[in-house]
Amino acid sequence: MARFIGDGCIGCGACESTCPTDAISMAEDRFQVDPDVCIDCGVCEIGCPAGAISER
Numbered sequence: 001m002a003r004f005i006g007d008g009c010i011g012c013g014a015c016e017s018t019c020p021t022d023a024i025s026m027a028e029d030r031f032q033v034d035p036d037v038c039i040d041c042g043v044c045e046i047g048c049p050a051g052a053i054s055e056r
């Protein structure tokens with residue numbers, strides 16, 4: 001399982017800088033979670049100001 005960034009993302013970048021495994025990166029003008037790297041810790045979901053991150 002991995003977290004998923006939805007359409008509500010405002011592109012603030014907070015999740016990218018807080019993810020402990022560097023699973024989040026900008027790809028084709030939007031932030032995405034690499035499911036092979038995400039350990040499902042939930043830190044990004046807690047810190048997202050737009051509530052755009054959820055569990056798949």
Ligand code: SF4
Pocket residue numbers: 005008009010011012013014015016031047048049050051052053
């Ligand atoms: S923290 Fe939320 S709003 Fe900010 S870039 Fe990540 S998903 Fe988008």
Ligand code: SF4
Pocket residue numbers: 002003018019020021022023024033037038039040041042043044045
């Ligand atoms: S759940 Fe944890 S490991 Fe997965 S993208 Fe979010 S901060 Fe990174």
